[in-house]
Amino acid sequence: MKLEHIGIAVKSLGVSDELFAKLLGKESYKKESVEREGVVTSFYAAGESKIELLEASKEESPISKFIDKKGEGIHHLAFGVDNILQEVERLKKEGFEFISEEPKEGADNKLIVFLHPKCTNGVLVELCQEKQ
Ligand SMILES: CC[C@@H](C(=O)O)C(=O)SCCNC(=O)CCNC(=O)[C@H](O)C(C)(C)COP(=O)(O)OP(=O)(O)OC[C@H]1O[C@@H](n2cnc3c(N)ncnc32)[C@H](O)[C@@H]1OP(=O)(O)O
Numbered sequence: 001m002k003l004e005h006i007g008i009a010v011k012s013l014g015v016s017d018e019l020f021a022k023l024l025g026k027e028s029y030k031k032e033s034v035e036r037e038g039v040v041t042s043f044y045a046a047g048e049s050k051i052e053l054l055e056a057s058k059e060e061s062p063i064s065k066f067i068d069k070k071g072e073g074i075h076h077l078a079f080g081v082d083n084i085l086q087e088v089e090r091l092k093k094e095g096f097e098f099i100s101e102e103p104k105e106g107a108d109n110k111l112i113v114f115l116h117p118k119c120t121n122g123v124l125v126e127l128c129q130e131k132q
């Protein structure tokens, strides 16, 4: 597994895009809305990995809930895998719990699943596989 991206919950993409463009010395390479997740994303290349800024697009978005409880900041780590179904089976055998085992469409041409943070030391972990 490689660290594919770090998801950061932000209140305003407008404000945080300006901040991250200054910080990283480059513009976001992609903005994408993922309605089912209730988020709008903005991606930055960072070496072999990426930063994914996440703004809530509706009140019941996981990002709104997270910001209300913990404030802005690191929301999840995403690991890239070659075969997401195989990894789900492997990790289930290891005792990890998934929020949902069925891969769904994420941003940036990926299929994604999430492990529950209660089984990963309080860190929300996403697995993602490039869509064929
Ligand atoms: C753009 C698409 C995609 C991509 O392609 O990259 C994304 O990244 S989408 C990102 C947004 N989507 C998600 O986060 C989906 C997965 N998350 C969830 O299903 C939920 O947020 C959750 C993790 C199951 C929590 O939901 P819920 O139980 O309704 O919320 P609570 O506020 O009651 O939290 C329960 C419990 O979990 C802790 N928590 C919540 N979020 C996180 C987090 N990001 N990291 C760590 N811990 C988290 C929360 O603090 C609660 O803990 P306790 O208070 O100790 O009970």
Ligand SMILES: [Co+2]
Residues within 6 Å of the ligand: 005, 007, 052, 076, 078, 126
């Ligand atoms: Co993500």
